[in-house]
Structures are given as C-alpha cells and as structure tokens.
Amino acid sequence: MSAERVASPSVERLRRRVTGSSTSLQLIAIDLDGTLVDSVKDLHQAVIRMQSSLSLAQASEADVLSWVGNGIDRLVHRALTGEMHADADSTRFTQASEIFRQAYKDLVGHYSRLYPGVLEGLDWMTGLRVPLVVVTNKDSAFAKELLQQMGIRHYFRHLIGGDDVKAKKPEPEGLLLAAQRCSADPQHSLLIGDSVSDFKAATAAGFLCVGMSYGYNHGREIASLDASESPDAVLDSFRELPALLA
Numbered sequence: 001m002s003a004e005r006v007a008s009p010s011v012e013r014l015r016r017r018v019t020g021s022s023t024s025l026q027l028i029a030i031d032l033d034g035t036l037v038d039s040v041k042d043l044h045q046a047v048i049r050m051q052s053s054l055s056l057a058q059a060s061e062a063d064v065l066s067w068v069g070n071g072i073d074r075l076v077h078r079a080l081t082g083e084m085h086a087d088a089d090s091t092r093f094t095q096a097s098e099i100f101r102q103a104y105k106d107l108v109g110h111y112s113r114l115y116p117g118v119l120e121g122l123d124w125m126t127g128l129r130v131p132l133v134v135v136t137n138k139d140s141a142f143a144k145e146l147l148q149q150m151g152i153r154h155y156f157r158h159l160i161g162g163d164d165v166k167a168k169k170p171e172p173e174g175l176l177l178a179a180q181r182c183s184a185d186p187q188h189s190l191l192i193g194d195s196v197s198d199f200k201a202a203t204a205a206g207f208l209c210v211g212m213s214y215g216y217n218h219g220r221e222i223a224s225l226d227a228s229e230s231p232d233a234v235l236d237s238f239r240e241l242p243a244l245l246a
C-alpha cells in the first residue's frame with residue numbers, strides 16, 4: 001500500500017494518539033460482518049429460505065451483499081421489497097422475520113470465514129493492551145454465536161449488538177456505549193469497519209476510523225464516497241495495521 005493512500009491530517013492524528021504515549025489509544029471498536037468475517041453466504045442462504053417459504057423470487061448473493069449492514073430487520077425489508085429504504089407490509093414483515101431468524105439460527109457460521117489477516121491483526125492489537133470491543137448492527141445473540149464459530153470471541157472485552165442500543169449505526173450510540181463500558185475517551189478511540197454506516201457512526205461519536213477495502217458497504221467502493229462519509233484511512237488487510245498505527 002502506498003504512503004499516499006493513508007497520508008492525511010486525520011491519519012497523522014491517529015498515529016500520534018497511538019505512538020505518543022502508552023495510554024493514547026484507549027479503545028479499539030471493530031465491526032463484525034464485512035470487517036472481521038465474510039458472512040454473506042450464510043445471510044444469503046437464510047434470505048432465500050425465507051423467500052422460498054413465501055413463494056418469492058430468490059435474491060442473488062450480490063443482492064444480499066448490497067443489502068446487509070443495517071441489521072436483520074432492514075435486511076428482511078429489503079429482501080421483501082427489493083428496495084434499500086422501503087418497508088414491507090407489517091404482517092408480511094412479521095411472518096418473514098420469523099422465518100428468516102429461524103433459518104439464520106440454523107445457518108450462522110456455516111459458510112462464514114475470517115478474512116485473511118484478521119487473526120494476525122487481532123493478535124497484534126492484543127499486544128497493545130487496549131480493550132477490543134465488537135460493535136455490530138447484528139443481533140447480539142447471532143453475533144456472539146458467529147464470533148464463537150470463528151474462534152475469536154476471546155479477543156473481545158465486550159460485544160455490543162444492534163439490539164443493545166436504541167439506534168444502530170450510522171448512529172453513534174453503540175460506539176459511545178463501548179467507550180462508556182471501557183471508560184475510554186471517544187477522542188482517543190478507533191473504529192475499524194467496512195461501510196459508510198461505520199464511518200458515519202465513528203464521525204458522530206468522535207472516533208477516528210479505519211476502513212477495510214474488502215467489505216460490503218452496500219456494494220459501493222470506499223473510494224467513491226465523498227469526504228464527509230470517508231474513513232481516515234483505508235487498508236486492504238488487518239496485517240497493515242501495525243504499519244499504520246505503530
């Protein structure tokens with residue numbers, strides 16, 4: 001990765017916070033789906049089971065990849081309507097949600113895999129002696145199961161799911177809750193994520209933010225985002241974290 005790619009005033013502030021003293025960085029929050037784990041195949045299979053049960057046309061994996069990132073309820077609405085922001089009929093939604101949740105309960109972790117470099121990155125971050133917290137829009141029970149299936153639950157001090165807050169990302173509530181639980185200053189905290197919802201939440205919470213280029217981001221390239229939506233730095237792998245932060 002070129003130096004130009006990560007060079008910015010925000011990145012330099014991020015570097016100074018980490019390297020200026022042993023207490024500069026007080027919290028690292030990390031998104032789950034699309035950042036730590038490639039889980040879209042599990043979600044796709046659950047979606048098409050739901051659609052088949054309701055005699056609906058089956059979505060492609062590419063469709064589901066563009067829909068994920070805002071929690072299960074929004075995913076179900078998108079699978080029913082084919083639209084990003086439309087709401088399905090309430091009765092239809094309730095029925096579909098129950099079917100999806102049972103299907104996903106059976107499938108969670110079945111096809112998922114860690115992205116390359118995640119384990120190395122988690123090991124390195126553990127050595128910083130900074131608390132690691134997962135902050136995800138996924139329901140906490142499903143998130144916990146997925147972390148356990150992937151063998152990485154033990155790395156994280158806390159897990160904050162979409163059902164632990166009133167407002168999911170891109171609202172900052174989950175990140176601020178993570179900071180509160182870790183007695184961390186948001187201005188000395190970092191989020192690692194893959195989507196515009198992560199980046200907006202980080203900005204609203206006062207966190208600095210690293211974006212992972214390989215994630216979902218509703219099918220959009222991070223490079224296509226405008227400055228108000230963009231992270232402070234973009235990496236291709238967790239293996240690049242030491243070069244950025246150390």
